[in-house]
Amino acid sequence: MGFTDDVLERTAEVVGRVARTALLPWGGAEACVDAYEAAIRAVTDAQLGAARAVDVEPMRSVLASCAHLTRDIGATHLSSARWILDV
Amino acid sequence: MSSGSGLVSGLDGHTRLYWETTGTGEPVLLVHGLGLSGGAWWRTVDALAPSMRVITFDHRGIGRSESWTYAYTTEAMADDAVSILDELTLDRVHLYGFSLGGMVAQQIALRHPDRVRSLVLGATHSGGRRVVAPEPPVVAFFRRRARMPSEEAAWASVPYNYGPRTRAEQVDRIAEDIERRLHNPFNERAYRAQLLAASMHNCYGRLERIRAPTLVVHGARDRMIPVANARMIAERVPGARMKILAEAGHLYPTEDPAVDEAIGEFFAAHA
Numbered sequence: 001m002g003f004t005d006d007v008l009e010r011t012a013e014v015v016g017r018v019a020r021t022a023l024l025p026w027g028g029a030e031a032c033v034d035a036y037e038a039a040i041r042a043v044t045d046a047q048l049g050a051a052r053a054v055d056v057e058p059m060r061s062v063l064a065s066c067a068h069l070t071r072d073i074g075a076t077h078l079s080s081a082r083w084i085l086d087v
Numbered sequence: 088m089s090s091g092s093g094l095v096s097g098l099d100g101h102t103r104l105y106w107e108t109t110g111t112g113e114p115v116l117l118v119h120g121l122g123l124s125g126g127a128w129w130r131t132v133d134a135l136a137p138s139m140r141v142i143t144f145d146h147r148g149i150g151r152s153e154s155w156t157y158a159y160t161t162e163a164m165a166d167d168a169v170s171i172l173d174e175l176t177l178d179r180v181h182l183y184g185f186s187l188g189g190m191v192a193q194q195i196a197l198r199h200p201d202r203v204r205s206l207v208l209g210a211t212h213s214g215g216r217r218v219v220a221p222e223p224p225v226v227a228f229f230r231r232r233a234r235m236p237s238e239e240a241a242w243a244s245v246p247y248n249y250g251p252r253t254r255a256e257q258v259d260r261i262a263e264d265i266e267r268r269l270h271n272p273f274n275e276r277a278y279r280a281q282l283l284a285a286s287m288h289n290c291y292g293r294l295e296r297i298r299a300p301t302l303v304v305h306g307a308r309d310r311m312i313p314v315a316n317a318r319m320i321a322e323r324v325p326g327a328r329m330k331i332l333a334e335a336g337h338l339y340p341t342e343d344p345a346v347d348e349a350i351g352e353f354f355a356a357h358a
Contacts, residue, residue: 012216030292051098064098065155068163075162079289083216087292 016084029085033078040074088136094151095174097167101155106144106171110136113204113358114177117143118168118195120186120210121285122232122278124150124271127264130340131183134347139354142180144171146191148277157276159284161187165194172202181354182299183207186312186337187281190214193290196297205357206299207350210309210337212316213323215291219315229282237273241265250308250336260341294323301327302353304346306335328353 020029027035047067051060092107107125109132117128125143132141146164147154168191172180182203184192189211196203212218220226225247232240245254245261253261301324305317314331321329330349335342 009216048098057100060098061100064100068099071166072158072160072163075160076287079160079214079287082289082292086216 012084016086019085023085030087033081033085033087036081037074037078040070040078044068044071044074093174095170097170099155101153102147102167103153104144104147104167104171105151106142106174108140108142108175110138110140112139113181113354114140114142114175115181115183115354116168116172117141118164118182118184118188118191119143119146120188121281122149122273123268126150126267126271129267130344131347131350134344135351135354138351139181142171142175142177144168146277146281148274148280150271154277154280157280159280161190161194161284161288162198164191164284165198168195169199169202178202179204181205181207181357183209183350184211185209185340186211187285190285190288190290193294193297194288196299196301197290197293200298203299205354206297206301207304207353208301208317208320209304210306210312210317210339211320212288212312213291213294213320214285214288217291217319219313219319221311221313225310233275233278233282237269238265240273241268247310248336248338250306250334250342252334253336253342257342264338264341291319291323294320295325297324300353300357302350303327303329304332304339304350305329306332306337306339306342308334308336309339311337 023029023032026032044067047063047070051063054060054063088110090109095104115135117131119125119127124145128143135141145152147167179202182192182195189208192206192208196206228247249261303317303321305314307314317329321327332339332343332346339346
């Protein structure tokens with residue numbers, strides 16, 4: 001493991017420990033990440049539902065693209081959060 | 088043997104996904120790995136299609152599939168795969184993901200559990216902090232590969248893709264693989280986007296939520312994704328079985344053809 005990786009790993013460990021402690025009042029880190037994931041899914045599904053219902057372009061494409069952006073940005077947050085929190 | 092192909096258009100008006108289906112019987116969806124098209128499954132299609140309906144597809148941005156942006160996640164690729172099942176009106180399928188495709192298959196099993204009858208995770212990892220990374224020369228090769236011409240990259244990747252025995256005794260099979268791979272033009276931007284998706288992939292903490300019967304397959308000589316990752320997945324997915332191929336490297340379907348038969352039997356046992 002290189003020096004940069006080592007520093008990154010140690011920093012993530014410390015940040016993760018602090019964040020896990022801070023999230024305890026809200027049911028713990030895993031529950032919070034799960035809740036965020038559920039929220040992302042709900043918003044994405046709502047946007048996709050609207051896209052399917054609106055049979056007019058470019059509204060449909062815009063709504064579907066927003067849904068995909070929400071999903072992918074959310075996925076990036078979730079992946080990073082899970083990595084830092086180790087859940 | 089019946090076969091067909093088509094394109095699924097995404098609601099966003101930009102994403103188009105190319106799929107092919109071969110054979111009849113219980114449906115199985117094959118999800119391929121980094122930088123490859125669905126055509127890379129040719130050996131497995133030949134092995135499974137006599138008794139199953141085998142569906143392959145090109146990931147977004149690869150082969151005959153198109154994408155609006157070059158920013159992918161394994162979540163997006165999982166939803167792409169499910170959109171193909173929707174197009175083919177298939178409620179539940181057997182699912183076999185290889186390498187990056189195995190990461191996508193994990194996401195399908197977690198995001199769309201009702202669609203998965205059984206799951207095979209081949210030569211893959213779960214992501215997250217505990218992932219066992221390849222050795223530094225392998226990582227350096229991944230980065231270099233995107234800039235290489237296709238044929239040079241295909242041959243340069245041989246020491247990383249195949250185990251020592253295959254490199255010594257089965258050069259003709261390696262050459263067949265490369266010839267097939269070169270049929271599809273390599274898309275550097277899509278390759279980089281897939282690398283990013285793989286590096287952001289993280290299902291480690293959720294593997295225990297997978298409910299589908301699962302078989303984990305891995306080559307013991309895999310340098311791309313070390314075999315310790317397979318053991319980690321098999322320990323965390325409830326009831327998962329594991330098959331380690333002693334002499335195989337990363338591309339075990341080429342190196343150990345008998346494995347396709349074992350995978351077919353696993354699917355048949357969970358039909």
